[in-house]
Amino acid sequence: MNKTLITTFLSILLLSPSLIAQDIDLSLSEAINRTLSGDTRVKSSQLSIQINEGKLKETQLERLPSFNLGASYTRLSHIRSTVSLGAASFDIDSNDNAYALKADLQYPIYTGFRIQEAINLAKEQVSNSALQLEVLQNAIRFETERAYWETLRAQKNVSMLKENLTLTKQNRNITQEKYKNGTVLKVDLLEARMRYDQAEMDLEAGITYEKKASINLADLINLTQTDGKFTEPLFSLTTDPYLIQMSQDLSLEELVNKALLNRPEIKSSNMAILMSETQKKIQEANLQPTVSFFGNYTYANPNSRVFLQSDPDFVGTWSLGVGINYDLGGLPSHMTAAKTSQTSINRAQVQRQQQENSIIKDVRNCYLSYTQLKKDLDHVKKMLGSAQENERVTKQRVASGTASDLDQLEASVLRLQREFAIVNKQIDLQIATADLLRATAIPMEIKP
Template sequence: MKNIYILFILSLCAPSAFSQQSMMLEKYRSMAVEYSHDLKAAEKNLSASIELEKAARADLKPKLSGDANFQYTGNPLELNLNLPGMDKPLGIQGRDTKYGASLTLMQPIYTGGRLLENIRMAQHQHSLATHQKEQLLSDVCFQTDIQYWNTVARQEIVRIVTDYRNSIASLTETIRERVEVSLVNPQDLLMAEVRLNDAEFQLLQVQKEFETGVMAFNSLIGLPLEKSTPMDTIVPPVNLADSAQLTLAHDRPEIKMAHDQIRMAESSLKLNDSKYKPQLYIGVDGSYSSPGYDLRADLDPNYAVYAKVSVSLFEWGKRRNEKRASNQKIGIAKDNLNQIQDKVNLEIQSARLSLSQTMGQVQLSQQSLEKAHENERQAMERYNEGEISIVEVIEAQTYRQNAEINHVQAKVSAQGQYSALIKALNLYK
């Protein structure tokens, strides 16, 4: 009953709860997510989209603006009028300086849906930024898994090559002792020493690959490159029962982003169309300027209340052309969604098939490894009895080493395919 309950909980949780997922890998995955510069940039992009949505909503509210001006005219306006009953013409002269300040309060009443569509566009961009962050998180987790298991595999290969080197060294020492008492041909010692040098060379190479792998992994999780990072000593095989539980696929962020692109294209169509609809604004303009009314020199207050209506009447087919172009962009976005869905379905099925095949390879490599160990044991016995040459013993040890390396590579390939299936099903959280 307890096991059934645990399996039920695991099926509801993120893949980090599955048994083959190392606790250290869980820790490093969290460190990579926290350290990732791409995720930090995605978080800032998400915050910016929230602010842009708030800014779009602010356009619905009245706008208050201020203005100040100063103007000096070298030859101000003069007017002389000959009026009946007056001996002298009436002269009026404008002022050479004009200055003042004004405040304007304006409220949009109807904009053809532009303001509301701007808000919807900002919401779609916010949704797009959210799904972009989700995609980056999945990529970072997947990259961490692959880098971690590759580094563990390199460490295990170092141990395998070290054991192989030690076996060759032990065999070489045994042959040297037999050569000294003239029991075997000195040529056997030369062959063993050459093989020992090859093993030493191979060990240096795999150690270099392991150390560079650790540095790459440390760079990924934000640790100093030279730090010795603890990790698993062997690559565990993927548990068949756990992999069978990965059946429920969540919507991939790529699909969600494609839907966002469609909605943004639809909003763009409505925004373009709103330009050709009537625009209605009302406002109040208050000023305090000189010259005041009746051409007085002092500053005087004044005000104006207005309503403004504008509508596009003839644009030489521009509205129709823009609408057609926007409809084509919507069609492109829908085609992109269909393409992404096909790609995701293919990725999921390919990941399942690849995982199944690699798990079969793990079983085959395990069987080969057991036979290689037995072959090496029998070869040593027959060599000690003088039935075979040293060449066959060295070949048996080489087969055993290759079988061990193939087994490690099969296991790390299975872990990589398991992580690929997790990513394909969007189960990283």
């Protein structure tokens, strides 16, 4: 009975979706695409574009004429009137029922270009919201790239830390045997044990860091939950970290020029200036009169335009005209608004300069990090070559009896440390490359 319960419990435990680790093959491009397609911030920004597009359509439709249809019925009190024409007089009974059908048309011929400038402003708002979406996507793309590289770093570090633990364990065991034989001191044994203990701690820390990095990446690509339950992902990252490179070597000045030309932030700042200028034109248009064409058709019984209509009958009448309207009382307010719009333009220009300075600083910092890491990587690669040669020579010395197994292990650990440094520098370089591409708005190329 107990055995059956235990078996059942273990089966449930092992099959529970909240405890099963997902093993997911994931390339960098796939991670970026998944993040961009599922991020709620992107969806919200896309909806903002749709809203602005709807407002643009509303503004464009304001060009259509105003056309109103109306119908009415009025019950009037009865009145008898007496009309005298010289010696003769006669009585007229009022028509107690009034019916009317009306059609009114009004079309603004000239509005000081208010409508056209309002359409231009709506178009600019659509363009600006698209630029804001691009800014957001670039930030999310880099966030995903960093998370991807950090996860790959953690995986490779864990692999090397496991090898380091194996080497330090061998070193401890050999030192322990030598201590028993009296060929090493107790301090050597204590040092070997401490190295092993430290290697265990480093591996545990590396595994924890790998889990955290994987969870962060999974959260970005919407994999942290399955059926409402938390799932710990296990990624198989398929992008080689050595193949993400700048497509061409450019000088700092060239990179800054590219950034100032292509960064969506600077384009958005330029658009803000343009929107402020358009807003000023709208305010200045309010200083001009409005000329409108209007027309009316009335089909009524009685019709007010028919004098002394005695027979109850429907009569149709029409009218056409042109009118001008000039809001003199609103001139002070409109003039003040136009001046305020000029202040908004000045502010947008200052903010544009601030954005330019920020972009230049961003590119310089990214460029310095990128170039320094390239130099560092070349340096540690040379150090790895020396460590590999030292390991080879030590192996030959062990074979000839001029070096011990401990010397061989020391040489292997040194080689592993150099490999560890190279992997981390390579990952750092990938992150720096992605950051420089973001800062300069250069598309990332993942080489096959």
